[in-house]
Amino acid sequence: MKPAVFEYHCPSTLEEALQLLDEYGYDAKIMSGGQSLIPMMNMRLARPKTLIDINHIKELNYIRVTDSDIQIGGLTRHYQLQQSKEIEQICPLITEGVKLIGHDQIRSRGTLGGSVVHADPTAELPVILSTLGATVTLASTEGSRTVTTDEFFMTFLTTTIEMNEMLVSVQIPRPSANTGFAIDEFTLRKGDFAIVLAAASVTLDEQGRVKSAVLGLGGVDGVPVILDEVTAGLIGYIPDRNLIAECCNKIGELVDPEPDIHASGEYRRDLCITYAARVLELAAERAIKQ
Amino acid sequence: MTQNNLKNITVTVNGKEHSLSVEPRMLLSDVLRDELGLTGTHVGCEHGICGACTVMMDERPVRSCLVFGVQADQAKILTVEGLSNADDTLHPLQEAFREKHGLQCGFCTPGFLITACHFLEENPHPSREEIREGISGNLCRCTGYQNIVDAVEMAAEMLSKDKKSETDQCTVQAMQP
Numbered sequence: 001m002k003p004a005v006f007e008y009h010c011p012s013t014l015e016e017a018l019q020l021l022d023e024y025g026y027d028a029k030i031m032s033g034g035q036s037l038i039p040m041m042n043m044r045l046a047r048p049k050t051l052i053d054i055n056h057i058k059e060l061n062y063i064r065v066t067d068s069d070i071q072i073g074g075l076t077r078h079y080q081l082q083q084s085k086e087i088e089q090i091c092p093l094i095t096e097g098v099k100l101i102g103h104d105q106i107r108s109r110g111t112l113g114g115s116v117v118h119a120d121p122t123a124e125l126p127v128i129l130s131t132l133g134a135t136v137t138l139a140s141t142e143g144s145r146t147v148t149t150d151e152f153f154m155t156f157l158t159t160t161i162e163m164n165e166m167l168v169s170v171q172i173p174r175p176s177a178n179t180g181f182a183i184d185e186f187t188l189r190k191g192d193f194a195i196v197l198a199a200a201s202v203t204l205d206e207q208g209r210v211k212s213a214v215l216g217l218g219g220v221d222g223v224p225v226i227l228d229e230v231t232a233g234l235i236g237y238i239p240d241r242n243l244i245a246e247c248c249n250k251i252g253e254l255v256d257p258e259p260d261i262h263a264s265g266e267y268r269r270d271l272c273i274t275y276a277a278r279v280l281e282l283a284a285e286r287a288i289k290q
Numbered sequence: 291m292t293q294n295n296l297k298n299i300t301v302t303v304n305g306k307e308h309s310l311s312v313e314p315r316m317l318l319s320d321v322l323r324d325e326l327g328l329t330g331t332h333v334g335c336e337h338g339i340c341g342a343c344t345v346m347m348d349e350r351p352v353r354s355c356l357v358f359g360v361q362a363d364q365a366k367i368l369t370v371e372g373l374s375n376a377d378d379t380l381h382p383l384q385e386a387f388r389e390k391h392g393l394q395c396g397f398c399t400p401g402f403l404i405t406a407c408h409f410l411e412e413n414p415h416p417s418r419e420e421i422r423e424g425i426s427g428n429l430c431r432c433t434g435y436q437n438i439v440d441a442v443e444m445a446a447e448m449l450s451k452d453k454k455s456e457t458d459q460c461t462v463q464a465m466q467p
Binding site: 002034041103 | 344427
């Protein structure tokens with residue numbers, strides 16, 4: 001299995017890359033880590049005429065923490081996120097979630113931007129970013145725009161990014177104090193694509209009652225699913241196992257996952273309920289410990 | 291194949307610098323095997339599942355079937371050929387694989403060795419569970435992994451005993467010409 005012939009460009013600045021995108025349009029494909037694109041090219045499921053390899057655009061590889069948010073360049077690799085002490089301290093959901101991505105070899109090359117733009121609904125980063133209320137900045141030669149993940153993800157492997165645009169960064173609001181996070185996924189083998197993926201964030205007030213909570217699910221629809229209907233039942237209460245279980249039971253009516261060779265729709269629904277309760281409980285527990 | 295599509299690259303493999311012209315669609319695994327004759331790196335699935343083609347690129351393990359050769363320009367690569375010492379004595383991992391029967395047919399072995407080499411650098415005293423996780427990106431169809439886990443465990447002990455001799459550190463070796 002060898003890729004078809006393509007024209008190769010390796011710009012070293014963002015400006016150059018965006019100009020190439022303008023020039024080649026639909027014929028071009030941007031490559032960052034290539035851990036999803038190259039397998040597709042090897043199998044000739046993807047045959048881009050022109051490849052714009054952005055690996056040398058150093059200005060797209062950074063992790064910056066400000067008073068209000070965490071800004072991450074699109075070319076930041078998974079292992080860099082995994083190793084960042086700053087991120088682990090401020091937003092451990094990212095650290096914990098990135099460890100679930102594929103294997104060491106994949107995390108060496110794979111990038112944040114690549115994973116987000118690839119928009120696989122069973123991938124960890126899209127669900128993590130949606131759960132954290134992140135925004136995504138897209139640039140073109142005409143300027144840049146910032147959109148929410150909700151506006152960004154359309155359906156399976158499809159986003160609202162325009163032909164001449166490129167993802168340049170992601171912004172994650174700095175989590176407030178007394179927030180706990182958790183993420184877990186059901187896979188057939190370690191590192192496989194998730195069958196169901198659940199992430200949660202729980203923020204408590206001074207009295208230990210739930211001030212806000214977010215539950216994100218992957219693998220149940222074409223895009224990451226945020227179930228406010230579930231977490232609304234926790235607001236104002238001291239979180240406990242029974243209350244969480246009760247809220248999570250609603251999930252059965254809220255999601256309608258497709259069956260595939262690995263699991264029936266019904267089984268996936270059961271997994272959603274189990275994993276959602278598990279991450280919400282753990283997130284609440286961690287919020288209490290803070 | 292159009293000749294004008296060729297790109298010139300310079301890549302350091304196992305400490306030796308090579309300048310060559312490659313077609314951009316050529317995978318790093320094929321550049322290593324076909325252009326440089328380093329057939330120790332094995333090609334299994336060619337779409338990033340089996341891990342047989344794992345090499346070290348700039349001190350990180352990568353699947354060489356998921357990197358284009360042209361992307362290795364200016365990079366430092368370590369393949370299984372670079373693991374043994376200059377005097378041809380085996381790397382502790384290689385010795386341990388032989389000792390514990392971690393090879394069987396040997397096809398997946400180069401990928402396992404490179405993966406394990408990096409894994410042990412990051413985690414010199416792993417538990418068996420951690421070893422299993424560390425090698426989870428590599429598939430073996432013969433051994434049921436038991437002997438491979440035994441081998442990595444043995445290599446960890448050998449390496450920690452040898453700690454004073456820095457030459458067994460893969461990255462150090464990869465950097466040396």
